[in-house]
Amino acid sequence: MSTSPDLSRKPDRCEYFEFYHGYVEKVPPGKLWELLESQSSELKSFFSKVTEDQAMVLHSPYTWTAKQVLGHMIDAERIFGDRIHRFAAGDPQEQPGMDQDPYVTNQDFQRTPLKDLVAEWSHCRAANHLLIARTKEEAWNNRGIASGHLISVRALIWILVGHVAHHMDILRHRLT
Secondary structure, rough: OOOOOOHHHOOOOOOOOOHHHHHHHHOOOOOOOHHHHHHHHHHHHHHOOOOHHHHHOOOOOOOOOOOHHHHHHHHHHHHHHHHHHHHHHHOOOEEEOOOHHHHHHOOOOOOOOOOHHHHHHHHHHHHHHHHHHOHHHHHHHHHEEHHHHHHHHHHHHEEEEEEEEHHHEEEEEHHH
């Protein structure tokens, strides 16, 4: 796997739109590759200590259970991975935004065993990790339009990692 300084460099704010700034900031400088890989074992370890009943509780003021949050993380992992894939390949097609609520509402994350949700997310991350590792370095600077805004492949990779860090922080607060 490549660990080029170009990808390890935090994306400039002009490489993504403001909505994603908090996710980019969740990734410490120089830790992108490490977190891209280690988040899978972190997520597995965390959820190994959560029971099915705990994962199905709705904690006010939140609107999703832990299972639904994990489902959202699966959906986002797929969508960010697809954007990385398309933009790195030079696909010029604008990508639509993601309204997260219908994804959660129209999937039955509550009925799905927690271990299966963890496995699904882990498989999605493994696929994205392999995709990113084989992406040519020059493609990390490619840009495309997603959600009506210009965004770079490098920024999408940082956002992918930062999104998981964001939700894991919230889940740790809620469930420990």
